[in-house]
Amino acid sequence: MFYHSKEWIALRDYVIKHYKGLDLFAYFIENKIVPASTGHHIIELKEDWSLRLTVSNIFPVSDASHNKIGAMYNKNKKGTQELLKEIINKCKF
Numbered sequence: 111m112f113y114h115s116k117e118w119i120a121l122r123d124y125v126i127k128h129y130k131g132l133d134l135f136a137y138f139i140e141n142k143i144v145p146a147s148t149g150h151h152i153i154e155l156k157e158d159w160s161l162r163l164t165v166s167n168i169f170p171v172s173d174a175s176h177n178k179i180g181a182m183y184n185k186n187k188k189g190t191q192e193l194l195k196e197i198i199n200k201c202k203f
Contacts, residue, residue: 122149135175146170
């Protein structure tokens with residue numbers, strides 16, 4: 111399974127470290143400092159498998175934010191994806 115692969119674990123850990131361990135959704139949307147524990151694929155694997163290990167497609171989040179983003183995808187996937195891309199583009203850590 112992909113999410114147990116060495117490649118995914120290494121990339122996820124790299125992205126979390128790159129963004130100083132912050133859940134970017136909680137930080138930019140909820141004005142909270144929450145540690146990130148996983149990565150969310152902005153463009154989901156089922157949409158484009160080739161982006162599965164692309165750093166700019168991984169958004170560091172906590173489990174709670176990951177669930178919130180999932181609910182947002184159900185309502186407005188394209189809009190939510192654009193929001194996440196905008197946040198990534200703002201980050202100059």
